[in-house]
Amino acid sequence: MGGLTSREVPIGKLLKVALFTVLLIAAGWFFGLWCDRFGQAYTLFFQPGREILELVLWLLLAILLVAVTAGLVAALVRPLWVAVVAFLLSALAMVLGWQVGIGPALLGLLYFLFSLPYARGVTQELNERLRFSVEPVSRGFSLLFMALALVACGSLYLGYAAHIEREGFTFPPAVKEMMTKMTIIPMRESIESRTDLTPQEKERALAEMEEGFEEMWMGPLEEKIKPYERLIPVAVAISAFMTLQTVLSLLSWIPGLILVVVFPILQITGVTKVVRETREVERLMIA
Numbered sequence: 001m002g003g004l005t006s007r008e009v010p011i012g013k014l015l016k017v018a019l020f021t022v023l024l025i026a027a028g029w030f031f032g033l034w035c036d037r038f039g040q041a042y043t044l045f046f047q048p049g050r051e052i053l054e055l056v057l058w059l060l061l062a063i064l065l066v067a068v069t070a071g072l073v074a075a076l077v078r079p080l081w082v083a084v085v086a087f088l089l090s091a092l093a094m095v096l097g098w099q100v101g102i103g104p105a106l107l108g109l110l111y112f113l114f115s116l117p118y119a120r121g122v123t124q125e126l127n128e129r130l131r132f133s134v135e136p137v138s139r140g141f142s143l144l145f146m147a148l149a150l151v152a153c154g155s156l157y158l159g160y161a162a163h164i165e166r167e168g169f170t171f172p173p174a175v176k177e178m179m180t181k182m183t184i185i186p187m188r189e190s191i192e193s194r195t196d197l198t199p200q201e202k203e204r205a206l207a208e209m210e211e212g213f214e215e216m217w218m219g220p221l222e223e224k225i226k227p228y229e230r231l232i233p234v235a236v237a238i239s240a241f242m243t244l245q246t247v248l249s250l251l252s253w254i255p256g257l258i259l260v261v262v263f264p265i266l267q268i269t270g271v272t273k274v275v276r277e278t279r280e281v282e283r284l285m286i287a
Contacts, residue, residue, distance in 0.1 A: 068259060
């Protein structure tokens with residue numbers, strides 16, 4: 001019986017390690033899936049509304065899931081190289097959930113490289129502590145959040161840059177409509193106030209004015225921007241990154257709070273246990 005038990009314990013531990021690894025892999029795949037959708041939504045950034053809000057909320061959920069599962073792996077999976085393998089598999093799952101290509105692969109590598117100092121830092125600080133605490137796990141989330149925000153905004157850059165390369169730069173319809181309205185409102189009011197025109201003539205004049213505005217102003221403006229069109233995806237991605245980083249800084253407490261609840265549950269259910277160790281300490285003192 002004793003021999004059977006000694007064999008069962010490592011197998012059970014291996015299964016638990018595999019479970020946490022699978023959770024991180026699934027979170028990486030889910031994040032990659034929403035990176036793909038985020039990268040195709042460049043036109044929505046010029047037209048704020050419910051659709052872009054829902055997209056950002058799902059992306060934030062994916063980022064929080066990666067953070068929570070990364071915290072579990074960094075805190076519980078030992079030795080460190082096994083945790084590193086888990087992060088590597090998560091990065092590969094992210095690329096598969098997104099799309100296999102050079103751009104996604106490079107961004108997946110970026111996420112993996114950022115995860116290394118996070119996992120190593122958590123492991124070292126937990127080893128140096130006398131009691132287990134969530135603080136070292138949650139303190140490194142700022143690094144993970146920055147990496148995940150860079151990946152998400154990198155997907156936005158890749159999607160928009162590919163669109164401009166295929167079709168060239170044009171103002172999105174929402175931007176054209178907004179610029180047209182802002183410019184011709186005074187002229188519209190002037191035409192509508194005229195008493196010498198019938199309603200049909202006013203409508204015709206307004207339509208001709210809007211069409212002329214696009215031909216005389218929007219077209220030439222787009223032509224002036226074309227030499228710099230490659231910089232537009234960069235500007236959009238940087239703007240999105242700054243916004244996303246601000247939002248994530250406000251939400252940085254959520255993964256830590258979730259882990260504060262999860263770790264005791266894992267202990268109660270027997271997935272984890274508290275191990276107390278007695279260590280020898282060597283100090284140099286005056287004889």
